[in-house]
């Protein structure tokens with residue numbers, strides 16, 4: 001029995017509510033722990049009969065070990081909340097912990113401008129890279145520094161983190177990688193030259209890595225249109241702006257971070273086991289249809 005098979009078979013979290021929050025979780029050394037968050041570990045059990053890979057079936061979003069880069073804000077935070085509620089084990093690296101601290105999610109430092117080493121578990125079932133930027137300027141005002149800055153945060157930061165995570169992703173029987181692009185790649189938008197170039201690089205990276213890492217590791221991207229997060233704050237900070245932005249979309253609304261989080265969860269789960277090399281576009285129809 002290969003250790004990764006044991007890990008996959010063993011990766012589950014159950015919540016039992018009896019006079020407080022109790023849960024069972026597997027630790028990296030493949031032992032079961034029965035814990036009460038309000039007290040120390042009560043007992044540990046050895047696995048008696050680890051399941052084989054064939055028993056484990058396609059992995060689902062439930063109870064997987066997911067590395068999230070970012071996750072303290074916007075779509076990342078909505079995803080962290082969803083994945084935690086689903087019982088997944090989260091490993092987060094971000095510039096700051098923000099609300100993740102209250103959620104009890106440990107956060108290690110990560111800055112896309114200067115990515116350092118990451119402390120990772122031996123096996124990872126999923127990887128999501130959230131850091132992003134919006135630099136909106138007329139092309140003649142964009143500097144080489146603007147282009148390099150967007151490229152570093154959106155593309156090279158993802159490259160560094162994914163290279164660090166690759167051994168752990170390869171150690172899983174199957175794993176899923178999710179990166180973030182933008183509608184500005186599929187739909188030309190004025191003043192988006194720098195971010196469109198950086199996210200275009202991300203989409204190219206996704207296709208190449210999906211081919212290189214198949215069949216064990218799936219690689220996909222999500223390319224949202226304007227979504228109501230701090231990143232888009234300047235574009236949506238009044239009722240007038242919000243209404244105008246909604247009207248630009250065939251579905252007459254801007255993006256909701258919780259909806260995008262559901263898409264991340266889907267791409268991490270076994271429900272998307274036939275998806276790789278895809279760019280999913282939660283964009284209210286803006287990149288693909290006209291209603292007039």
Ligand SMILES: NC(=O)c1ccc[n+]([C@@H]2O[C@H](COP(=O)([O-])OP(=O)(O)OC[C@H]3O[C@@H](n4cnc5c(N)ncnc54)[C@H](OP(=O)(O)O)[C@@H]3O)[C@@H](O)[C@H]2O)c1
Nearest residue numbers: 073074075095111112130131132180182226227229231232
């Ligand atoms: N919201 C939209 O309209 C929209 C549209 C298209 C694509 N997207 C993409 O969706 C993804 C999530 O963005 P969001 O809308 O959820 O925005 P958000 O709430 O502002 O989150 C952006 C995240 O990026 C992190 N970040 C920025 N620079 C970083 C750096 N140098 N190193 C590490 N982390 C850094 C931020 O961390 P700090 O909190 O430490 O700053 C924050 O966690 C991004 O890739 C973005 O490009 C968003």
